[in-house]
Every structure is written in structure tokens, then in C-alpha cells.
Amino acid sequence: MQKSSVTTKPTEKPAAETATAEKPTKEKPTAASKNASADKRFKVLDATMKRNQYRQDALIEILHKAQESFGYLEEEVLLYVAKGLKLPLSRVYGVATFYHLFSLKPSGKHTCVVCLGTACYVKGSDKAMAALEQHTGIKSGETTPDGEISLVAARCIGACGIAPAFVFDGKVVGQLTPEAAVERLKEWQPQA
Numbered sequence: 001m002q003k004s005s006v007t008t009k010p011t012e013k014p015a016a017e018t019a020t021a022e023k024p025t026k027e028k029p030t031a032a033s034k035n036a037s038a039d040k041r042f043k044v045l046d047a048t049m050k051r052n053q054y055r056q057d058a059l060i061e062i063l064h065k066a067q068e069s070f071g072y073l074e075e076e077v078l079l080y081v082a083k084g085l086k087l088p089l090s091r092v093y094g095v096a097t098f099y100h101l102f103s104l105k106p107s108g109k110h111t112c113v114v115c116l117g118t119a120c121y122v123k124g125s126d127k128a129m130a131a132l133e134q135h136t137g138i139k140s141g142e143t144t145p146d147g148e149i150s151l152v153a154a155r156c157i158g159a160c161g162i163a164p165a166f167v168f169d170g171k172v173v174g175q176l177t178p179e180a181a182v183e184r185l186k187e188w189q190p191q192a
């Protein structure tokens with residue numbers, strides 16, 4: 001998961017040097033750090049979590065604020081919130097994909113999150129994603145032209161034990177073959 005980018009730990013260095021070499025405090029732990037504006041949004045998110053005293057039952061409110069700030073709930077944001085509230089990422093994904101007011105990128109009527117994290121990848125989630133992409137005719141991160149289905153890739157949703165893991169409209173499902181994943185998706189499709 002998230003790396004704090006501070007990798008070296010000069011434990012043997014004298015205290016004085018450590019003090020000066022101290023972190024520049026402004027480095028951001030997320031991929032969104034490329035954008036200065038994104039950094040500010042994470043600060044807003046921090047403030048919101050703090051104001052709610054990092055209460056887990058404030059998850060929806062916090063996601064709401066996050067969506068307001070980011071426009072949608074991208075993976076990094078969900079991870080950030082999960083860490084802040086000490087909640088399993090799968091739970092945060094579940095809530096974020098269950099409520100229609102939240103969107104993880106393009107928002108189709110239904111959202112299928114496919115975990116491409118290591119544990120799931122090893123169990124073939126990439127093949128499942130490929131099968132889903134082929135079936136829907138869209139790529140991960142896109143929504144079908146009829147607005148029915150969005151495909152979203154995640155890195156690890158905290159359900160490695162049931163890899164490969166998926167989230168279908170908020171419901172975490174594991175151990176699906178590519179065929180089974182496609183079958184699952186078909187349930188959403190108005191018989192064409």
C-alpha cells in the first residue's frame with residue numbers, strides 16, 4: 001500500500017544531523033501529489049476527518065466531503081480515508097460503491113471494481129478484468145455508452161484472503177473465475 005517515501009532511516013546519525021535532515025513536511029504520501037491542488041484537497045480531507053475525530057461512523061460524511069473536494073472518489077482517496085479511520089479498505093470501497101451519490105471515476109448505474117493488487121493478480125484478476133473489458137467493450141476506468149456499467153480497477157481492497165476480489169455495487173465478492181465474473185455482470189444488463 002501506501003509508501004511514505006521516506007525510506008532511509010539513519011539511526012546511527014547524530015541527533016543534530018537528524019534534526020536538520022528532518023523531512024520537508026510538505027511531501028505528500030499519495031500519487032495525487034503531482035498536483036498541487038490535489039494536495040490541498042488532501043488537507044481538506046484531513047481536516048474533515050479530524051473534525052469528525054476519525055470516527056468510523058462518520059465514513060459517509062467524510063466520503064461526501066472527499067467527493068466534493070475531488071469530484072469523485074479515486075482509489076488514492078479511498079485508501080487515504082481507510083487509513084485515517086482505520087477501516088478495512090474493502091469496507092470503504094463497499095460504502096463508496098454502494099451509494100449512488102458516490103462515484104469512483106465515471107459513474108455508471110452499476111460499478112464493478114476489480115482488484116488488481118498482487119494477491120488478486122496472482123489469482124488471475126487481470127484475466128477477469130480482461131474478460132469483463134471484452135464483454136462490456138470498455139476499458140477499466142470507463143463506463144459503457146449506455147451508462148449502465150463502470151469498470152474500476154483497484155490495487156488492494158483488503159480482501160486478499162478471498163482473492164481474486166471484486167466489488168459489485170458495494171458487495172465484496174471473491175474467488176470468481178473470469179467467466180463467473182462476466183456472468184455476475186450480466187445480471188445488470190437489460191437483456192439486449
Ligand code: FES
Pocket residue numbers: 115116117118119120121155156157158159160161163164165
Ligand atoms: S490484493 Fe486484492 S484484495 Fe488485496
